[in-house]
Amino acid sequence: MKKITKIFIDPGHGGNDPGANGNGFIEKHLTLEVGLKIRDMLQEEYEDVEVRMSRTNDSFISLDRRSRMAVEWGADGFVSVHFNAASIEASGTETYMHSNSNLPGLRNNLHSSILAALRTQGTVNDRGLKRANFAVLRGTYQSMRTALTESLFLTNQRDAALLRLPGTIDAIVSGHVEGIAKEFNLKKAVVDRDTLQQGDQGVLVRQLQEDLLKVGEKLPNFGADGIFGAETTAAVRSFQQKHGLIVDGIAGPQTLTKLKEVLQKLEKEEIYLNLNSSNREELAQMFETLYNAGKLDSNEHAQKVRLGTLEKDKAIFILAKLIFEEVKPTSQVPQSSHKASWEKATRKGLFNGSNPRESVSREQLSTVLDRAGQLDTLPDKS
Numbered sequence: 001m002k003k004i005t006k007i008f009i010d011p012g013h014g015g016n017d018p019g020a021n022g023n024g025f026i027e028k029h030l031t032l033e034v035g036l037k038i039r040d041m042l043q044e045e046y047e048d049v050e051v052r053m054s055r056t057n058d059s060f061i062s063l064d065r066r067s068r069m070a071v072e073w074g075a076d077g078f079v080s081v082h083f084n085a086a087s088i089e090a091s092g093t094e095t096y097m098h099s100n101s102n103l104p105g106l107r108n109n110l111h112s113s114i115l116a117a118l119r120t121q122g123t124v125n126d127r128g129l130k131r132a133n134f135a136v137l138r139g140t141y142q143s144m145r146t147a148l149t150e151s152l153f154l155t156n157q158r159d160a161a162l163l164r165l166p167g168t169i170d171a172i173v174s175g176h177v178e179g180i181a182k183e184f185n186l187k188k189a190v191v192d193r194d195t196l197q198q199g200d201q202g203v204l205v206r207q208l209q210e211d212l213l214k215v216g217e218k219l220p221n222f223g224a225d226g227i228f229g230a231e232t233t234a235a236v237r238s239f240q241q242k243h244g245l246i247v248d249g250i251a252g253p254q255t256l257t258k259l260k261e262v263l264q265k266l267e268k269e270e271i272y273l274n275l276n277s278s279n280r281e282e283l284a285q286m287f288e289t290l291y292n293a294g295k296l297d298s299n300e301h302a303q304k305v306r307l308g309t310l311e312k313d314k315a316i317f318i319l320a321k322l323i324f325e326e327v328k329p330t331s332q333v334p335q336s337s338h339k340a341s342w343e344k345a346t347r348k349g350l351f352n353g354s355n356p357r358e359s360v361s362r363e364q365l366s367t368v369l370d371r372a373g374q375l376d377t378l379p380d381k382s
């Protein structure tokens with residue numbers, strides 16, 4: 001019989017106990033986000049592992065109850081997820097085991113992999129391996145391997161800035177997952193399936209869904225959630241229809257190959273979903289300019305562009321609308337990086353007059369439209 005490894009994840013605090021706070025962060029929300037992602041990643045990417053959590057929403061659970069839940073379930077591992085607070089100078093990551101425990105493995109593995117993952121994001125202070133008589137460790141350490149993580153200090157500006165960077169939460173999550181996987185010798189799930197269909201779940205399904213979104217298919221209610229349900233089936237069918245494939249809603253070898261082909265083509269055309277970081281920053285600044293000029297109600301577009309989560313269609317719609325509204329020309333010549341697109345846009349009759357630049361520049365808009373493949377769909381007018 002296969003041995004199932006049982007991992008209990010305990011997101012610290014919750015409900016009327018917010019935990020630490022600083023620089024706009026509240027600990028109970030971060031621990032929950034990280035905890036849920038650890039659970040999902042463990043279950044999707046590793047075999048023979050079962051995960052339970054002390055809480056999956058913003059509710060108050062007593063410390064005593066947290067350890068009892070883990071002990072009664074017969075967990076093999078217990079990981080309590082926390083973020084730190086102290087004076088504003090204190091920073092970095094530290095990991096705990098119980099003062100009386102003689103099983104440091106889980107603590108040590110978590111510490112080194114969390115630190116390594118965080119250091120891919122920026123500078124992080126190593127505060128080292130620690131012991132303490134924390135209640136949740138006291139209640140569990142005699143029954144299973146246990147550890148408590150304090151990933152970063154919410155009260156420290158540099159740590160908080162790191163936490164705000166895209167990718168830091170995911171780095172903390174994967175640091176936890178790698179530490180747990182190493183300590184318990186978890187095996188990676190097999191990831192070479194060539195057919196995905198309704199009922200499937202996991203990292204491959206999520207990848208398929210992300211690819212479908214990139215090529216313009218829609219998953220309006222659930223997004224890329226890693227679960228192949230009716231919505232994903234409909235998106236696969238729509239993709240199959242557009243590309244002359246057998247329309248069965250099953251992502252088999254033909255469909256997956258075609259999807260890869262279409263993606264590669266899109267990447268070559270540099271639609272801005274695949275913009276490099278400096279182009280992405282340029283586009284984000286355009287949205288910020290528009291926001292500051294009072295032409296957009298919120299600044300979320302700039303943030304979404306920076307995170308790479310703004311949908312192509314939405315950006316094109318916003319920008320195209322503004323072109324026709326009131327972007328006025330000035331007498332400057334286009335920058336060389338925009339010249340070709342600007343000339344093409346002019347040729348397509350998108351602008352009156354012959355000068356490009358305004359608060360949000362006309363040649364920048366041309367470039368965005370061009371990269372999104374929109375200019376080539378219009379007939380030449382000059």
Ligand SMILES: [Zn+2]
Pocket residue numbers: 012013019020027082083
């Ligand atoms: Zn805490």
